[in-house]
Amino acid sequence: MRVLVAPDKFRGTLTAAEAAEAIASGWRRVRPGDEVERVPMADGGEGTLEALVSALGGELRTVTVSGPLGDPVVAAYGVVPGARGPVAVIEMARASGLALLAPERRDPTRTTTRGTGELIRAALERDRPSQVLVCIGGSATNDGGAGMAQALGARLLDGEGREIGPGGAALLSLARVDATELVRLVRGVRFVAVTDVDNPLVGPSGAAAVYGPQKGASPEDVVLLDRALAHYAAVLHRDLGIDVRELPGAGAAGGLGAGLVAFLGAHLRRGVEVVMEAVGLRARVAAADLVITGEGSLDAQSLRGKVVAGVLDAAREAGVPAVVLCGRASVEVPGARVASLVERFGEERAMTDARAALADLAAEVAAAAPVRPAGGGVPPSAS
Numbered sequence: 462m463r464v465l466v467a468p469d470k471f472r473g474t475l476t477a478a479e480a481a482e483a484i485a486s487g488w489r490r491v492r493p494g495d496e497v498e499r500v501p502m503a504d505g506g507e508g509t510l511e512a513l514v515s516a517l518g519g520e521l522r523t524v525t526v527s528g529p530l531g532d533p534v535v536a537a538y539g540v541v542p543g544a545r546g547p548v549a550v551i552e553m554a555r556a557s558g559l560a561l562l563a564p565e566r567r568d569p570t571r572t573t574t575r576g577t578g579e580l581i582r583a584a585l586e587r588d589r590p591s592q593v594l595v596c597i598g599g600s601a602t603n604d605g606g607a608g609m610a611q612a613l614g615a616r617l618l619d620g621e622g623r624e625i626g627p628g629g630a631a632l633l634s635l636a637r638v639d640a641t642e643l644v645r646l647v648r649g650v651r652f653v654a655v656t657d658v659d660n661p662l663v664g665p666s667g668a669a670a671v672y673g674p675q676k677g678a679s680p681e682d683v684v685l686l687d688r689a690l691a692h693y694a695a696v697l698h699r700d701l702g703i704d705v706r707e708l709p710g711a712g713a714a715g716g717l718g719a720g721l722v723a724f725l726g727a728h729l730r731r732g733v734e735v736v737m738e739a740v741g742l743r744a745r746v747a748a749a750d751l752v753i754t755g756e757g758s759l760d761a762q763s764l765r766g767k768v769v770a771g772v773l774d775a776a777r778e779a780g781v782p783a784v785v786l787c788g789r790a791s792v793e794v795p796g797a798r799v800a801s802l803v804e805r806f807g808e809e810r811a812m813t814d815a816r817a818a819l820a821d822l823a824a825e826v827a828a829a830a831p832v833r834p835a836g837g838g839v840p841p842s843a844s
Contacts, residue, residue: 462830464488465749467500467742469768470508471757471788474815477501477508483816484753484786487823492830500740502754502768504657505713505732506598507560510539510552513594516739517541519550524583526556526576527612529601530568531627534561538580546591549584553577553714554599557608559676562601567677569603569669569686573627574717578612585646595721596655596732597714601676603629603669603686605662605693606720614642615724629669629715632689638700640724652727655735657766660712662705662719663691668712676715690716697723733771742772747779751830753823755786759799764792773797786822788815800826 466488468480475483481499488497503509514521519541528534539550554560556576559567577595584590602608607617608627616639617625625631660666669678669686678686693716694706703723705711710729711719721727737743746752754772756763763769769785773794776783785794788811789803802811802818805825810818 462492462495462750463748464495464497465500465745465752466497467502467752467754467772468786469502469504469754469756471755471815471819474757474788474812475819477503477512479816480755480819483819484755484823487820488827490820491824491827498745498749500742500745502772503732503736504598504766504768504771505596505655505735506657507552507554507558509596509598509655509732509736510537510550510555512736513550513739514539514541516736522587524580526579527573528561528576529557529572530562530566531573534576536576536580538584540584540588540590543592547588549581549588549590549593550596551577551580551584551593552596553717556580557602558599559601560599564677567601569601569628569673569676569678569715570630570682571628572602572676573604573608574600574602574606574715574720575608575612575627577717578609581609582613582646585650590650592651592653594653594655594735595727597717597721598657598732600714600717602717603673603676603678603690603715605629605632605690605716606724607632607693609717609720610640610643610724613724614646615640616642629686629689632693635693635696638696640701643724647725652721652725653735654710654713654718654721654727654729655732656710656713656718656729657732658713659709659766661707661709662694662711662716663687666712668716671712672715694719731766733766733768737771737775743775743779746772746775746781749781752776752781752783753786753826754783757788759785759787759790759792759794759801761792764794784826786819786826798826
């Protein structure tokens with residue numbers, strides 16, 4: 462059989478590459494004669510930078526930028542070849558991510574995307590890319606991309622003509638936006654916001670209401686932040702002529718999606734589609750007899766634009782059977798077998814011995830697999 466292994470990360474335990482290797486090793490333990498191809502996946506959040514740089518033959522650069530609370534952090538960005546010149550790949554979580562802050566320091570009323578803007582600026586000035594992909598997942602922020610815009614030269618002024626401070630709460634004092642310097646800096650560069658969610662900026666499905674609590678926001682903070690983002694959107698509409706209030710995906714990364722669209726003219730794209738194109742996933746799926754995907758927590762969100770959804774869609778289109786291996790599962794997946802570490806081995810082993818447990822789970826799936834292939838064609842060359 463030709464087996465394609467294309468998982469996302471198992472958040473908190475395994476990277477996508479580690480998960481793919483664990484699944485492949487478990488499968489080969491039982492069926493050493495099968496051809497197993499590993500294609501680690503991502504959907505716009507953490508891991509997207511490595512997936513794209515690896516798939517497209519690029520390289521990483523590092524730069525010191527401002528972290529979510531202003532502390533210096535060393536962050537990487539990527540440069541990959543493109544049809545019209547270099548393409549910069551920015552993963553906002555490297556500069557403005559939730560993982561950079563201890564739980565007790567998380568406060569979306571104060572955290573900023575300035576470091577993400579500094580990463581973009583470094584890429585623009587050093588590499589002169591024709592296009593910039595900004596991967597916007599895993600954020601610690603709720604500032605609507607205001608800090609990012611300030612780092613690129615935009616002036617966000619209060620009623621007395623002073624720059625507003627960092628964080629989502631400061632947006633309430635915004636009176637005027639001047640993007641003149643920013644426009645000069647980014648002229649001629651195409652921006653793409655790579656996201657794994659379609660939340661609007663404000664409201665019950667917006668950035669503050671849905672994601673604010675996991676970033677440290679209290680119920681009172683959520684109300685304040687939602688009001689601040691609504692005010693911010695109104696000023697952007699008036700001063701820049703762009704209405705982001707109801708735009709699907711504008712609420713990604715604490716509203717960074719909105720900021721990228723309003724200030725940089727970015728196009729919003731599903732992250733999994735970007736990565737699938739980069740790695741040629743549909744061709745690889747069509748050449749396989751079985752596809753194995755997975756992630757740490759399989760839930761309703763997994764089936765809305767995440768890696769698992771994208772891989773399963775490709776498998777259905779190609780008529781190739783699929784299996785989902787996950788840490789835990791709270792939903793069923795029509796037409797695919799689902800196996801979870803928690804259900805099979807228990808919570809403790811799933812968390813503390815995830816790599817070996819995932820290999821064992823893959824071995825059990827392999828033992829139950831048919832001896833003869835279900836179909837498929839000639840496999841494409843590995844990337």
